[in-house]
Amino acid sequence: MSYIVMARKWRPRTFDTVVGQTHVVRTLKNAIQANRISHAYLFTGPRGVGKTTTARLLAKAVNCLSPENGEPCNHCVRCEEIGGGGSMDVIEIDAASNGLVDDARELREKVRYAPVSCRYKVIIIDEVHMMSNAAFNALLKTLEEPPAHTIFILATTESHKVPATIISRCQSFDFRRIPVKEITERLAVMAAAENITIDEEALHVIARGADGSLRDAQSLFDQIISFSGRQITAPDVVAVLGLVDAQVFTGLVEAIAQHDAGRALGLIDQLVNNGADLRLFMKEWVEYWRSLVVARIAASQENLLNLSGSLAEEVGRQNQLFPLEDLINLAKLAATTDDQLRFTQHPRLLIELLLMQLCSTDRLVSLEALWRQLQTMEARVAKWAGSDAVAEPGRLTIQSAPDPQPARGPKPAAPAAKEPLEGETALVVDTLEEVLPSTYLDKVRQHWSAVLLEVGQKNRRLQALLRDVTVTAGEEGWVELTCTSAYHFTGLDKEESRKTIEAALAAELGSPTRVRLKCLQPEAAASPEAGTESQDRKQEFEEIARKEPLVQKTLEMFGGQIVDVVKKPPAGGAK
Numbered sequence: 001m002s003y004i005v006m007a008r009k010w011r012p013r014t015f016d017t018v019v020g021q022t023h024v025v026r027t028l029k030n031a032i033q034a035n036r037i038s039h040a041y042l043f044t045g046p047r048g049v050g051k052t053t054t055a056r057l058l059a060k061a062v063n064c065l066s067p068e069n070g071e072p073c074n075h076c077v078r079c080e081e082i083g084g085g086g087s088m089d090v091i092e093i094d095a096a097s098n099g100l101v102d103d104a105r106e107l108r109e110k111v112r113y114a115p116v117s118c119r120y121k122v123i124i125i126d127e128v129h130m131m132s133n134a135a136f137n138a139l140l141k142t143l144e145e146p147p148a149h150t151i152f153i154l155a156t157t158e159s160h161k162v163p164a165t166i167i168s169r170c171q172s173f174d175f176r177r178i179p180v181k182e183i184t185e186r187l188a189v190m191a192a193a194e195n196i197t198i199d200e201e202a203l204h205v206i207a208r209g210a211d212g213s214l215r216d217a218q219s220l221f222d223q224i225i226s227f228s229g230r231q232i233t234a235p236d237v238v239a240v241l242g243l244v245d246a247q248v249f250t251g252l253v254e255a256i257a258q259h260d261a262g263r264a265l266g267l268i269d270q271l272v273n274n275g276a277d278l279r280l281f282m283k284e285w286v287e288y289w290r291s292l293v294v295a296r297i298a299a300s301q302e303n304l305l306n307l308s309g310s311l312a313e314e315v316g317r318q319n320q321l322f323p324l325e326d327l328i329n330l331a332k333l334a335a336t337t338d339d340q341l342r343f344t345q346h347p348r349l350l351i352e353l354l355l356m357q358l359c360s361t362d363r364l365v366s367l368e369a370l371w372r373q374l375q376t377m378e379a380r381v382a383k384w385a386g387s388d389a390v391a392e393p394g395r396l397t398i399q400s401a402p403d404p405q406p407a408r409g410p411k412p413a414a415p416a417a418k419e420p421l422e423g424e425t426a427l428v429v430d431t432l433e434e435v436l437p438s439t440y441l442d443k444v445r446q447h448w449s450a451v452l453l454e455v456g457q458k459n460r461r462l463q464a465l466l467r468d469v470t471v472t473a474g475e476e477g478w479v480e481l482t483c484t485s486a487y488h489f490t491g492l493d494k495e496e497s498r499k500t501i502e503a504a505l506a507a508e509l510g511s512p513t514r515v516r517l518k519c520l521q522p523e524a525a526a527s528p529e530a531g532t533e534s535q536d537r538k539q540e541f542e543e544i545a546r547k548e549p550l551v552q553k554t555l556e557m558f559g560g561q562i563v564d565v566v567k568k569p570p571a572g573g574a575k
Contacts, residue, residue, distance in 0.1 A: 015028065056124070125153070180306035186214060188203055257318075297324075
């Protein structure tokens with residue numbers, strides 16, 4: 001076959017041409033120069049990042065007749081034999097098809113014999129994690145103490161599947177995903193050498209689609225050349241790879257900034273008609289939101305973004321369309337939807353709902369920011385009013401007397417009473433507790449998921465019942481839970497259940513919290529007669545309680561109210 005694919009044609013022939021793994025090749029070159037060669041190596045990392053290539057380079061370097069600074073010369077007989085795959089002393093094994101115990105025993109026999117022509121016999125085992133446990137055990141002793149003329153190089157994409165006994169007997173090297181910038185630079189060199197014209201945006205799209213694998217990028221490059229010939233543009237790359245054009249991302253952000261939901265939904269419709277994978281689109285769009293946020297916060301650190309020149313300019317412009325807090329909140333909503341797409345059968349609907357939410361939201365102001373603004377306002381008003389300001393929970397009252405008649409003598413002391421005197425005026429400023437009366441209820445709802453988790457650790461059945469319950473009301477010290485059916489009400493209306501729920505609420509909210517239960521179907525929970533009798537009895541007990549001096553004193557001291565009346569069980573524990 002005359003044609004050689006890019007990945008093979010451009011396979012590195014020296015350590016210095018290995019892309020993105022400087023920490024590995026530097027260590028190996030120094031070890032070769034210092035003659036500190038280990039008997040076993042373990043190369044781990046994602047696919048297509050150079051593990052097998054580096055193993056072959058190491059095999060050439062240790063057997064080269066004229067090495068130069070730890071590099072193989074690629075001209076001597078040994079380098080040519082190993083590079084062409086004709087050396088009997090360099091054995092490559094695919095563990096996926098040769099991972100049985102018999103294969104390991106056969107290999108153990110082979111390593112006993114001295115090399116035929118090389119200095120070292122090198123055994124390269126690819127995808128070593130595919131070996132069976134019996135095969136690992138058969139190889140273990142040989143791997144720990146091999147003959148002096150043998151070097152083992154194990155390569156794997158799943159190091160967690162390799163037994164710890166094997167890993168402990170090897171020098172381990174972690175190969176990293178190759179950055180988009182380095183893949184782009186390597187592809188540009190290849191394109192120039194192959195007389196192929198390709199713009200920077202197209203190179204960037206290929207590198208982004210390779211997901212950190214240079215081999216994948218080279219394979220994609222081959223495929224695109226077959227499609228476009230020697231003139232390649234970014235739209236060609238997008239069409240071949242099935243990716244989403246970056247103009248879709250920028251168009252959606254513009255539509256959100258202009259509150260144009262119709263335009264945003266139209267762009268999604270185009271994606272669907274073109275056969276785009278909506279889950280892949282959402283993943284890439286979340287990455288675009290990340291670019292907007294990072295470019296806004298750390299504009300000077302370009303290394304944090306993997307963007308081409310034109311797209312970087314667009315990101316720099318669009319990140320100024322929103323206040324920073326809005327930008328962060330929008331990115332959070334997009335990331336949340338991306339996470340939800342994994343569990344839905346209707347990805348288009350979920351994305352369209354997200355877009356309508358983003359386009360209809362004028363400003364996403366957090367309660368924390370609003371709280372800070374109101375606190376600042378209170379402080380300014382109090383400072384302006386001076387000693388005439390009277391602070392109360394949830395309210396700031398400023399008293400101002402009318403101009404008095406001129407009088408001689410010392411100025412009378414200000415009245416201590418909080419109420420305005422006759423003839424005076426009062427300015428009342430509502431604070432956060434007045435403007436947002438449901439703050440505590442919102443707090444309960446925000447922590448409700450954590451409360452469910454806390455309850456589930458103690459009672460899974462109770463947790464299941466609470467999933468169909470709604471938090472409908474609440475103030476400091478109590479919450480109201482509304483059940484949808486008598487079945488849920490019956491399961492929750494037990495002393496043990498209440499204690500478990502209240503303990504979970506107290507743990508999450510940081511203060512004791514009582515639970516009230518309400519049922520949307522009270523007639524199903526009990527017969528009308530029983531319900532009327534029970535209600536009458538409760539009213540009777542409540543009237544009795546109100547007449548008790550101790551109860552009256554307690555209500556007067558704490559400004560409280562009677563929430564519920566529970567009949568005390570008789571002595572001995574019987575009810």
